Amino acid sequence: MVNKLSLGLVTIVMLGSTQIRADERQFNSPDGNLVVTLSDNGGTPTYSVALGGTTMLMPSQLGITTDDGDLGIGIRLRDVETRTVTDDYTLATIKQSNIHYEATEALCHFYRGEAPAFDLQLRISNRDVAFRYRLLPTRNRRVAVVSAEATSFTMPEGTTTFLCPQAKPMGGFARTSPSYETSYSYDQPTGSNGWGEGYTFPCLFRTPGGWVLLSETGTDGNYVACRLMNNGAAAYRIGFPQQGEMNGVGTTTAAVSLPATTPWRTITVGTTLAPIVETTVPWDLVQPKYAAGRDYTYGKGTWSWIIGMDSSCNFDEQRRYIDFAAAMGYRSVLIDALWDVQIGRERIAELARYGREKGVGLFLWYNSNGSWNDAPQSPLGKMDRSSARRAEMRWMQETGILGIKVDFFGGDKQPMMQLYEDILTDANEFGIQVIFHGCTLPRGWERMFPNYVASEAVLASENMHFGQGACDGEARAAATHTFIRNTVGSMDFGGSTLNKRYNADNLTGTVRRTSDVYALATAVLFQSSVQHFALAPNNLTDAPAWAIDFMRAVPTTWDEVRYLDGYPGRYAILARRCGNRWYIAGINAQDETVVAKLELPMLGKSAVVNVYADDAKLNGSLREQKLRSGRINVSIPKNGGVVIVGE
Ligand code: CA
Numbered sequence: 251m252v253n254k255l256s257l258g259l260v261t262i263v264m265l266g267s268t269q270i271r272a273d274e275r276q277f278n279s280p281d282g283n284l285v286v287t288l289s290d291n292g293g294t295p296t297y298s299v300a301l302g303g304t305t306m307l308m309p310s311q312l313g314i315t316t317d318d319g320d321l322g323i324g325i326r327l328r329d330v331e332t333r334t335v336t337d338d339y340t341l342a343t344i345k346q347s348n349i350h351y352e353a354t355e356a357l358c359h360f361y362r363g364e365a366p367a368f369d370l371q372l373r374i375s376n377r378d379v380a381f382r383y384r385l386l387p388t389r390n391r392r393v394a395v396v397s398a399e400a401t402s403f404t405m406p407e408g409t410t411t412f413l414c415p416q417a418k419p420m421g422g423f424a425r426t427s428p429s430y431e432t433s434y435s436y437d438q439p440t441g442s443n444g445w446g447e448g449y450t451f452p453c454l455f456r457t458p459g460g461w462v463l464l465s466e467t468g469t470d471g472n473y474v475a476c477r478l479m480n481n482g483a484a485a486y487r488i489g490f491p492q493q494g495e496m497n498g499v500g501t502t503t504a505a506v507s508l509p510a511t512t513p514w515r516t517i518t519v520g521t522t523l524a525p526i527v528e529t530t531v532p533w534d535l536v537q538p539k540y541a542a543g544r545d546y547t548y549g550k551g552t553w554s555w556i557i558g559m560d561s562s563c564n565f566d567e568q569r570r571y572i573d574f575a576a577a578m579g580y581r582s583v584l585i586d587a588l589w590d591v592q593i594g595r596e597r598i599a600e601l602a603r604y605g606r607e608k609g610v611g612l613f614l615w616y617n618s619n620g621s622w623n624d625a626p627q628s629p630l631g632k633m634d635r636s637s638a639r640r641a642e643m644r645w646m647q648e649t650g651i652l653g654i655k656v657d658f659f660g661g662d663k664q665p666m667m668q669l670y671e672d673i674l675t676d677a678n679e680f681g682i683q684v685i686f687h688g689c690t691l692p693r694g695w696e697r698m699f700p701n702y703v704a705s706e707a708v709l710a711s712e713n714m715h716f717g718q719g720a721c722d723g724e725a726r727a728a729a730t731h732t733f734i735r736n737t738v739g740s741m742d743f744g745g746s747t748l749n750k751r752y753n754a755d756n757l758t759g760t761v762r763r764t765s766d767v768y769a770l771a772t773a774v775l776f777q778s779s780v781q782h783f784a785l786a787p788n789n790l791t792d793a794p795a796w797a798i799d800f801m802r803a804v805p806t807t808w809d810e811v812r813y814l815d816g817y818p819g820r821y822a823i824l825a826r827r828c829g830n831r832w833y834i835a836g837i838n839a840q841d842e843t844v845v846a847k848l849e850l851p852m853l854g855k856s857a858v859v860n861v862y863a864d865d866a867k868l869n870g871s872l873r874e875q876k877l878r879s880g881r882i883n884v885s886i887p888k889n890g891g892v893v894i895v896g897e
Pocket of ligand 1: 710
């Protein structure tokens with residue numbers, strides 16, 4: 251393999267009361283534009299990140315603390331092995347189907363005295379920096395307990411933040427937090443620490459030179475899921491779980507068998523939001539943990555609970571939703587909480603048979619509960635340990651159940667991460683797809699676990715049923731998730747409502763503020779390979795025919811995505827490709843109408859496209875239009891949308 255790396259070794263003499271000599275090394279992305287500078291800084295190693303000569307991260311700390319000591323001080327970089335890494339893979343369940351990954355890798359060996367401290371495995375692609383620590387066994391040590399990471403991310407002066415606070419443990423509905431369901435703040439200065447517990451990943455920053463997205467990937471039962479903490483400075487640090495999570499059971503530390511690697515810390519950078527919308531770094535750095543238990547398929551579904559809530563989880567209503575799904579050409583119906591009590595297993599089997607005749611499969615809801623929540627919603631006690639879980643999954647396999655939605659997890663400690671992994675691993679043996687709710691962020695899971703579909707880890711559509719505030723802020727949230735949450739993992743939002751009100755009668759309940767075209771646009775903006783939309787059977791007759799026809803046809807798997815325009819919390823315009831068809835979708839949360847001249851080089855210069863658009867009063871319509879020199883003018887009123895479909 252040709253080593254394309256340019257490795258510079260620069261020795262800097264720092265002058266002070268004592269003369270300290272630090273070795274500084276620079277590593278470049280394959281295109282040379284993204285540069286990481288590593289220094290052992292006299293014993294406390296740092297890294298910094300520059301894009302096209304502009305600082306994206308200032309010198310930031312490296313290091314890890316284990317029961318063998320603080321491996322962030324008194325250590326030196328001894329030698330580095332570099333190579334170019336490439337990987338070509340396909341993945342139907344994320345934003346892009348065929349991925350070519352290319353990066354510079356530097357394996358940096360840090361020593362404490364004469365003994366190895368850790369290896370830092372650094373990867374630099376053209377848009378992402380990632381690194382992880384590798385801990386090595388010694389003569390006497392085969393295991394280690396990791397209690398902290400020194401890893402920090404120091405933002406340049408003038409940076410503003412787009413962050414979502416971590417909730418305290420054992421709070422919220424039925425003591426189910428933290429579950430990554432809090433509101434974002436926008437364009438805030440650095441230096442805050444959320445509600446005192448830091449922030450959930452991913453975390454977005456606007457620096458003077460562009461945008462920086464921080465996240466992590468590769469987390470499984472071998473580690474804890476982390477958060478981002480701040481103690482009042484420009485430096486954000488990796489934080490471990492909170493002691494109170496999981497009802498206090500288990501430590502906040504990670505116990506590992508040596509050699510061990512930590513999850514990857516990922517830093518995606520760009521002068522625009524394009525690299526963040528388009529990045530595949532969560533999946534580039536991980537490998538499948540097992541082979542697919544069956545040939546999994548994906549697609550659309552319906553879901554009574556979002557409009558009808560718990561009482562709708564009865565036999566007749568679910569049969570009506572199966573009929574509705576069949577009328578839409580959808581592949582699944584999600585039956586939410588309490589089906590075990592309100593329908594019963596025998597009649598679920600009857601619904602499964604009824605659905606099968608109509609080409610509609612079932613997803614079933616479960617409470618994840620062991621000893622970490624007070625949520626009364628059942629089925630209870632079926633997912634937290636192997637014997638009950640496997641017996642349940644055997645029944646599902648015999649009954650022909652497509653998948654499960656498991657809710658109300660207990661935080662980010664290592665035993666909880668093991669539970670996520672165990673549910674996925676067992677489900678795969680029985681050919682069952684898995685959606686998580688009330689849960690942590692997925693971290694590369696679409697590639698690691700072939701039957702993993704999506705996670706909530708967002709303030710999802712349920713909040714619009716629960717309160718008018720979420721309806722009023724719906725467009726703002728959608729213009730946020732497009733650039734943050736959904737860029738690193740499939741998001742089970744359960745949206746695209748065409749009811750005027752969140753109620754089965756469509757006359758009472760909270761009021762939807764967004765347009766029908768907006769509902770169509772979010773079906774494109776929000777990415778998940780399985781989508782249970784918040785449509786209702788009455789929409790077959792009370793929604794515009796063009797909207798229903800669109801919702802019948804819209805794909806849920808995509809070959810490509812491109813950022814076109816937008817700003818977090820204000821508006822978003824993206825293009826997604828399925829086969830040779832492009833879907834360009836935009837929404838607007840601002841009072842001012844968005845007027846944009848879109849360049850669509852992916853379509854022919856005078857391609858004829860279908861345009862779904864709103865007038866100033868949010869009345870939607872469908873028209874055919876010819877591009878002019880590959881361009882089209884769009885205007886998107888507040889709470890409205892636009893969708894352009896063409897080949
Ligand atoms: Ca939830």
